[in-house]
Amino acid sequence: MTNQNTIKPRERESIIQALRAGVVPRVGQHHIQVARDGEIRALLSDIDRIADGGSCVRFVIGDFGSGKTFFLTLVRAMATERKLVTLHADLNPDRRLHATGGQARSLYQELVRNMATRSKPDGGALTSVVERFISSAQDEARAQAISVENTIQHRLTSLKEMVGGYDFATVLSAYWKGYEDGNEALKSDAIRWLRGEFTTRTDARAALNVRTIIDDGNVYDMLKLLARFTRLSGFSGLMIGIDEMVNLYKLANTQARNANYEQILRIVNDSLQGSAVGLGFVFGGTPDFLMNSRKGLYSYEALQSRLQENAFATGGLTDLTGPVIRLQSLTGEDLFVLLHRLRNVQALGDSSKYLLPDDGLTAFLEHVRSRIGDAYFRTPRNTIKAFLDLLAVLEQNPETEWTDLVKTVKVGSEANTEVEDDDELATFRI
Secondary structure, three states: OOOOOOOHHHHHHHHHHHHHOOOOOOOOHHOOEEEEEEEEHHHHHHHHHOOOOOOOEEEOOOOOOOOHHHHHHHHHHHHOOOOOOEEEEOOOOOEEOOOOOOOHHHHHHHHHHHOEEEOOOOOOOHHHHHHHHHHHHHHHHHHHHHHHHHHHHOOOOHHHHOHHHHHHHHHHHHHHHHHHHHHHHHHHHHHHHHHOHHHHHHHHHHHOOOOOOOOHHHHHHHHHHHHHHHOOOOOOOOEEEEEEEHHHHHOOOOOHHHHHHHHHHHHHHHHHOOOOEEEEEEEEOOHHHHHHOOOOHHHHHHHHHOOOOOOOOOOOOOOOOEEEEEEEOOOOHHHHHHHHHHHHHHHEEEEHOOOOHHHHHHHHHHHHHHOOHHHHOOOOOOHHHHHHHHHHHHHOOOOOHHHHHEEEOOOOOOOEEEEEEEOOOOOEEO
């Protein structure tokens, strides 16, 4: 009997290869979702708010391996399905929200490099977004019997009132001029400016007749401009996902760390007050990044007061309306459903090709629990990898009995269940 939810071979390979490597698959996440239904509904509400011209900010908090990266990946997929443009990047020592040595500009460049839309889910969508703006301006100009140049200038009027908006509009006009004249060099310079690749104002002025460039000091202002621009291009808004926020917590220099927290405070204030248009942020971080009173966000009093969780949400009660979303550990039932779905992916959705019966799933989970204890609930990455390794052996050695293999399964190092890898998997309910 074939499952109606058939898996495409390309999706199967992408999912299995990524999970066996301990990283998040880029496609097919919906095939392995269990739990997290409340969190997903909360983020879908945020996406709708952005599409209506509003703003949002969320902090997705969980231990290493608990599922932050997968959750952020899923949020981006949901956002693009609803006609939002998405940007995403991981923080590292060379990428920060605020800096004076180029790290903030490096973050901006990575975000824009990963710009994605529904038609370009793998990134690199900046040029297509600009082209869509030009195309819609041409359609409007024809309908109103006016020049395309005048139409573009009129549509960009609202941007010119924002910080950096005048030069932003000038660059887009330069792209149109290059488009109309067949000047590929001018078009390329315009895209380079939008990507933050100009390093000196002198070069930018010579190429595009603008006085500013995207640098450490104006990254957030440029992101707000991009959000407005995506709406002018026919999209619903901009969703930005930034993972590995723990790297700010790790900054040894107190002044540098607080400067980044001030930038976060600015984003939080704009989002909660609704002054950002069509813009949402989702940050992924660990409990220490949020709650550590010496180096975490809670060390910054203004952020602590805004991000403190609902004191009444205790004893199993939840409140998903605040900025902070905590990813709770999976239950045994969640993991059983997850393994069932992984087995289904491996069999391309055909239940007649399952390599393990349901009893095999139960036996595997019991074996894993006996080896590493309840840690497999908190950080399921190693459990997932071990299960897929088991399926791979069964697939390539059909004469082997699963009952013999399950007893030999080892999960991670088993000597140390602390997860040190920064690539996290998560699971969610459809």
